[in-house]
Amino acid sequence: MQFINYKNQSNSNILDFYGNYFEDRRNVFFQIINQFKKYNVNYALGCSSNLFFRGIVDDFNDFDIIFDKKDSDKISEIMQNLGGKLVGTGGNGFCESDIYLHYVLDSIHIDFIAGFRINTFDKSYYCDLSCIPLETLESEYLNIPLLPLEIQLILYSMMEGWQPRRRYKRVIIYNYLKQEGIKNPKILEDCLKQDLPEWIKMLVHSLL
Numbered sequence: 001m002q003f004i005n006y007k008n009q010s011n012s013n014i015l016d017f018y019g020n021y022f023e024d025r026r027n028v029f030f031q032i033i034n035q036f037k038k039y040n041v042n043y044a045l046g047c048s049s050n051l052f053f054r055g056i057v058d059d060f061n062d063f064d065i066i067f068d069k070k071d072s073d074k075i076s077e078i079m080q081n082l083g084g085k086l087v088g089t090g091g092n093g094f095c096e097s098d099i100y101l102h103y104v105l106d107s108i109h110i111d112f113i114a115g116f117r118i119n120t121f122d123k124s125y126y127c128d129l130s131c132i133p134l135e136t137l138e139s140e141y142l143n144i145p146l147l148p149l150e151i152q153l154i155l156y157s158m159m160e161g162w163q164p165r166r167r168y169k170r171v172i173i174y175n176y177l178k179q180e181g182i183k184n185p186k187i188l189e190d191c192l193k194q195d196l197p198e199w200i201k202m203l204v205h206s207l208l
Contacts, residue, residue: 009055014139028108035078042068044134046147053137056176062109066147068129069114072099079103094119094162120161121197127151149173150187157200177207
């Protein structure tokens with residue numbers, strides 16, 4: 001496995017985030033998280049934007065924000081005040097979270113998810129923000145909570161059941177954890193106790 005300096009790439013991505021290419025996404029993101037601070041909303045950034053700030057990928061299209069179910073009304077009020085348009089609320093059979101709110105604000109798509117549940121391979125994986133030890137992006141420019149990569153590894157693995165192209169992100173997350181080490185072993189240990197596909201359990205075993 002090729003060594004990658006994720007710290008340098010993370011710093012580079014964060015600087016890029018303040019450039020012209022990410023201007024629209026940056027403005028929307030700051031509008032939202034500034035309101036989160038005002039309303040005391042508990043959240044964590046997940047999926048591609050999470051990987052971007054960690055230096056694992058070099059671009060992302062939208063924001064996936066994992067939140068606590070009790071803050072659902074706050075998020076609806078915040079997005080209404082900001083002028084966001086609610087364009088979707090339902091699952092697709094494979095992803096059936098407790099609450100799913102798909103908004104568009106200034107042409108930027110934001111998914112708000114509470115009780116993240118993936119149903120594939122005739123199995124189900126569920127994570128709730130209130131039960132997750134969150135990580136924090138450590139940067140002089142940004143201070144935002146991140147969904148742990150150990151959770152994202154399982155989520156992307158399960159997503160392969162209906163979107164095989166998710167395998168790419170599952171592999172690069174795995175490579176990151178293999179190189180940088182596990183920060184949250186209990187998350188993976190708990191996965192071994194759940195009714196998950198055996199190949200995912202073997203993946204987890206190889207990291208512990």
